[in-house]
Amino acid sequence: MHLTVVGTGYVGLVSAVCFAELGHTVAGVDIDERKVRTLQSGTPTIYEPGLEEVLRRTIASGLLSFTTDITEVLPKTSVVFSAVATPPNEDYTADLRAVFTVAETVARHADHDLVFVNKSTVPVGTGQDCEQRIAAILAERGAQLRVPVVSNPEFLREGSAIKDTMNPDRIIVGINGDDWATELMDDIYQPLVRTGKPLVHMSRESAELVKYASNAFLANKISFVNMLARFCDVTGANIRDVAHGMGLDGRIGSRFLHAGIGYGGSCFPKDVKALIAMSRHFNVPLPLVDATHDINQSQRMYFFQKLLNALPEGSTVGVWGLTFKPKTDDMREAPSLDLIHMLLKGNHKVQVYDPIAMDNAREILPQEVMFASSPLEAARGADALILLTEWDVFRGIGMQDIKAAMRGTALFDGRNVYDPDEAKKAGLEYYGVGIGSRD
Numbered sequence: 001m002h003l004t005v006v007g008t009g010y011v012g013l014v015s016a017v018c019f020a021e022l023g024h025t026v027a028g029v030d031i032d033e034r035k036v037r038t039l040q041s042g043t044p045t046i047y048e049p050g051l052e053e054v055l056r057r058t059i060a061s062g063l064l065s066f067t068t069d070i071t072e073v074l075p076k077t078s079v080v081f082s083a084v085a086t087p088p089n090e091d092y093t094a095d096l097r098a099v100f101t102v103a104e105t106v107a108r109h110a111d112h113d114l115v116f117v118n119k120s121t122v123p124v125g126t127g128q129d130c131e132q133r134i135a136a137i138l139a140e141r142g143a144q145l146r147v148p149v150v151s152n153p154e155f156l157r158e159g160s161a162i163k164d165t166m167n168p169d170r171i172i173v174g175i176n177g178d179d180w181a182t183e184l185m186d187d188i189y190q191p192l193v194r195t196g197k198p199l200v201h202m203s204r205e206s207a208e209l210v211k212y213a214s215n216a217f218l219a220n221k222i223s224f225v226n227m228l229a230r231f232c233d234v235t236g237a238n239i240r241d242v243a244h245g246m247g248l249d250g251r252i253g254s255r256f257l258h259a260g261i262g263y264g265g266s267c268f269p270k271d272v273k274a275l276i277a278m279s280r281h282f283n284v285p286l287p288l289v290d291a292t293h294d295i296n297q298s299q300r301m302y303f304f305q306k307l308l309n310a311l312p313e314g315s316t317v318g319v320w321g322l323t324f325k326p327k328t329d330d331m332r333e334a335p336s337l338d339l340i341h342m343l344l345k346g347n348h349k350v351q352v353y354d355p356i357a358m359d360n361a362r363e364i365l366p367q368e369v370m371f372a373s374s375p376l377e378a379a380r381g382a383d384a385l386i387l388l389t390e391w392d393v394f395r396g397i398g399m400q401d402i403k404a405a406m407r408g409t410a411l412f413d414g415r416n417v418y419d420p421d422e423a424k425k426a427g428l429e430y431y432g433v434g435i436g437s438r439d
């Protein structure tokens with residue numbers, strides 16, 4: 001089937017590549033000319049394990065192409081997937097301007113029946129809004145076309161996006177009573193359904209909410225364990241043991257039960273905020289979601305404050321890890337950004353290292369930041385070292401080597417990856433989250 005994916009960011013690019021890998025003919029459309037040119041040459045614009053290989057293969061097979069001009073590809077397209085960004089507004093609502101622009105552009109240029117699919121994360125009711133906007137433009141044009149709107153939220157995780165897309169836990173398809181759209185969506189995903197991946201049909205509103213509900217639930221687990229970590233800090237319990245003991249209960253599960261500096265990235269913070277905005281809009285309180293957000297907001301500061309309190313004026317601080325999680329180059333809402341700005345404001349010197357995101361970081365961090373060429377170079381001469389992202393490369397570095405590189409002794413482990421006893425044995429002062437850290 002001929003598909004168009006509009007927006008070739010983290011979700012759109014991976015979706016386009018994977019649809020082509022499943023045998024569809026796919027056009028990726030983006031307004032960013034530089035991005036499109038880079039993708040046309042077979043070079044990925046984001047870091048994602050396995051992406052480059054599939055990108056090159058599907059371009060070479062003729063199934064995948066990229067353009068900035070949607071009108072070139074629309075005439076052949078059966079289904080348009082919109083995968084543009086939906087960032088948070090100041091008031092926590094989702095900024096839907098890009099989604100509406102895509103829907104309206106499709107309505108303006110469609111010359112045959114086609115299906116419009118929202119793959120972006122959009123608030124409940126956005127599908128209906130898109131449908132009305134499309135209908136208004138078609139009526140204005142006097143075009144008797146059928147353009148049903150479908151919700152097909154995306155659940156991939158950065159860092160394992162290709163694997164997640166080819167092996168999804170579930171495919172959610174929300175359609176309000178259109179058999180033709182249902183048939184096309186089933187055909188698109190048939191190669192995955194044939195190998196046992198569940199495709200679940202539901203109403204468009206339910207599909208829109210599944211995405212927010214899933215992310216808010218996972219974020220809630222993280223905030224829950226972080227809340228307990230602070231309790232551990234004063235009671236003498238160890239959150240690692242507590243979470244391990246909890247996670248072994250099959251009803252609870254061990255995933256998303258790691259205490260640290262809270263969640264970041266482009267999805268959890270924004271989706272939790274958008275659900276809070278929806279609860280205000282519909283005037284239905286969602287207190288667990290409010291608490292999830294509040295705990296996360298204060299968690300970062302709770303840990304960073306310990307570091308700031310421990311630093312004399314003009315200290316040098318090594319920062320390990322800049323991305324919001326390992327195996328991605330995404331810096332959106334990464335805790336490192338907040339911390340680095342606070343350190344610089346306090347007149348401290350900052351030396352950073354990240355195995356993948358140094359180029360992205362150079363574009364957004366102030367010039368005073370020193371970009372090291374290795375983890376130990378970032379630690380060299382530092383009064384304090386803080387681990388913010390649990391990249392594997394940091395796990396393997398010995399405590400003695402860290403101690404030898406540093407001038408001071410304070411090791412702040414924002415992800416609880418190190419053994420406090422080993423750190424102490426090496427002569428380091430260890431600060432973790434909820435595992436016997438000092439105030």
Ligand SMILES: NC(=O)c1ccc[n+]([C@@H]2O[C@H](COP(=O)([O-])OP(=O)(O)OC[C@H]3O[C@@H](n4cnc5c(N)ncnc54)[C@H](O)[C@@H]3O)[C@@H](O)[C@H]2O)c1
Nearest residue numbers: 007008009010011030031032083084085086098120121154
């Ligand atoms: N990143 C994730 O891990 C993830 C996972 C699941 C769902 N989502 C959701 O998917 C959506 C996209 O997220 P993302 O991280 O891929 O965003 P992104 O910012 O990486 O990509 C968006 C792309 O859309 C392009 N774009 C913007 N307006 C356009 C227009 N009018 N026409 C064509 N292209 C346009 C931008 O140039 C950019 O390349 C969001 O709603 C997000 O919440 C993201």
